[in-house]
Amino acid sequence: MIAAPSMAYVSSSDPMFYPHMTEVETSAALLLFLIGCGIILPVIVNRTNIWHRSTILTIAGLLALRYAVWRVTQTVAPFGFTIDMFASWSLLAFEMLALIGSMSAFVIMSRITLRSDEATRHAKWWGDKSPRVAILIATYNETLDVLERTVIGAKSLRHDNKDVVILDDGRRDWLQDYCAKQSVRYVRRPDNKGSKAGNINYTLGLLAKDPVQPDFIAVLDADFVPHRGFISRSMALFHDPEVGLVQTPQHFFNADPIQHNLGLSRSYPDEQRFFFDHMQPCRDGWGIAFCCGTSSMVRWSAIQDIGGFSTESITEDFMLTLTLQNEGWTSVYLAEPLTEGLAPEGLKEYVTQRARWCLGLMQIARSNLGPLGKNKLRFRDRWSVADSVFYWLTTFPFRIASVVYPLLYWFGNITVVNADLPDVIGYFGTYYIWILIVLNLLSRGMVVPILNDVSQLIGAIAISRAAIVGIIKPRGHPFSVTAKGGDRSKVVVQWRLMAPFAAVLFLTLLGLLIGIFSDRFAFSDAGDGKWVVLFWSIYNVIVLSVTVIACIELPRRERHIADEPERATFLTEGRSRDLWITSLTSDTVRLRGTPYPEGTRGRLRIDDIGDVEAYVIAQLPEGARLHLLPTEEQREDLMLRFYADDNMPGVARVRSTAMIADIARRLSFNAGRS
DSSP, X not given: OOOOOOGGGSOTTOTTTSTTSOHHHHHHHHHHXXXXXXXXXXXXXXXXXXXXXXXXXXXXXXXXXXXXXXXXXXXXXXXXXXXXXXXXXXXXXXXXXXXXXXXXXXXXXTOOOOOHHXXXXXXXXXXXXXXXXXXXXXXXXXXXXXXXXHHHHHHTOSOSSEEEEEEESSOOHHHHHHXXXXXXXXXXXXXXXXXXXXXXXXXXXXXXXXXXXXXXXXEEETTEEEOTTHHHHHHGGGGSTTEEEEEOOOEESSOOHHHHHTTOTTTSOOTXXXXXXXXXXXXXXXXXXXXXXXXXXXXXXXXXXXXXXXXXXXXXXXXXXXXXXXXXXXXXEOOSOOEEEOOOOSHHHHHHHXXXXXXXXXXXXXXXXXXXXXXXXXXXXXXXXXXXXXXHHHHHHHHHHHHHTHHHHHHHOOOSSOOOHHHIIIIIIHHHHHHHHXXXXXXXXXXXXXXXXXHHHTTHXXXXXXXXXXXXXXXXXXXXXXXXXXXXXXXXXXXXXXXXXXXXXXXXXXXXXXXXXXXXXXXXXXXXXXHHHHHHHHHHHHHHHHHHHHXXXXXXXXXXXXXXXXXXXXXXXXXXXXXXXXXXXXXXXXXXXXXXXXXXXXXXXXXXXXXXEEEEEEEETTEEEEEXXXXXXXXXXXXXXXXXXXXXXXXXXXXXXXXXXXHHHHHTTXXXXX
């Protein structure tokens, strides 16, 4: 007796499903059903419930497997020494490896741990005597305007028993003088061996010789300003004596290059929000959250137990996590905005940073603490490294392949995916739509098609190169520092980054024109395959066009994303008026309410800052722009207000309506200065 096949294994294109519908209509109906589920799911699913998460992600995994079986069995060219076979199977290999990485991510996302309540319950578990905390700020070539924010923020932390230490690998006399002025500790070592990890280890050696050693160390990058509650909230999780490390998210007070260049700094989150706000809490659910360098705290006894930071990888942060776990310490994650820093301001710096992360992960994978190394790591820790390696090694090469392979059809009549249109909708469409629904449900709308593709594609070439080189030759690569600051006042076209995307865009458009108006290269006997590649190519044209636009860097000026209008009083010539502040920086302010002629002098009374000397530099139709002349104390108070208040910096989630308006404005090339 033959059992009836389950729905999961019956082709959605089978007209027996819906006898009065065509195959295309049947597949489209399945997509509409999933979209309907997507409308209902937010009402039903609790994103913090493990069973709810596991159920919808299991469905995602099953659809992924269903799609993979279809791709392998029905869409590739038959074996033989032909170009079609090589092209078809090589694309399949890229795609299946990326799919394995996605499946691993689904498993990780099935759990989530949020520790804010735990931190509140165990606040001040240490009693009346505060543990001693050394705040290490590693620096190499940052300018004073970058460093002073971090130093002032670290000094203002609510924790009383602290020691701010500046680790200067640039050996700059002016920085030593500034540290003396600020009454913070300055450390200079004779060489730069071991890069950032070596810099920290040198300082750890000095701290070990102090009469009173610290109980904990906090690590901040030179451009990351701690909020006032950073230490107290993070240290609450050390109530568990097995916790060796607490990591907190990285937030940014400026827009990253993709946000900025596409004019989305107020409507679309920075590229790292998905990882810090969603993937790290999920990793913590499995006990595999890892250190991300800055914005972390480590127990002193734990760091002494492992002998300091490893210098075996240029991503010393992830390596630190594995070293701690190898000795039995645990790492946890507190998903609260407790620091904010400077995102890479230029595309070159953005790509360099990600390529460094990729290279560092490849070095770890080839080290003794890699997935196959002889160590004491748990299986889940090995899986954590393998998952990261798969992400870097497969996601970005596949992103390149996805824009290049359609050209083989238009110029060589090579059908890399030989599929009927109903099956593409039924297998790929259902998987893709469900993934979008699930990821946006769990991440509160963070996954935006096209923009996510652009963020991956823009660094794909450099990252793919770093992944391949790193896995083959992990040693002998210099540490590349992410440049910060510099002149950002002009439009800069990143021609070298843009060139390959512009070339592929041109070839795709040319191929589309040839394919639509002529069968000279791409013959009509491909059937539905031609329609599949046609849609694929049109999508690539959109992605590549946005990528090219993102390579045009717009001017920047100082702006604080979290700023909100507030009341202030302008006192001039014996009169005072209550006005609105609509824009405030460390040296300028824009007022709305009463126009003032240029040159008018007075004092601007700002809450928590006091009366600041100011004069009008531009009269505006509804107000004025003033230049501020704050005292040194007022200037520091302004910095603390901008960067150290306990708030949510940046954009936490997608604002769909505003994002569409921003994109339309940018595509009209009227984004202006942002």
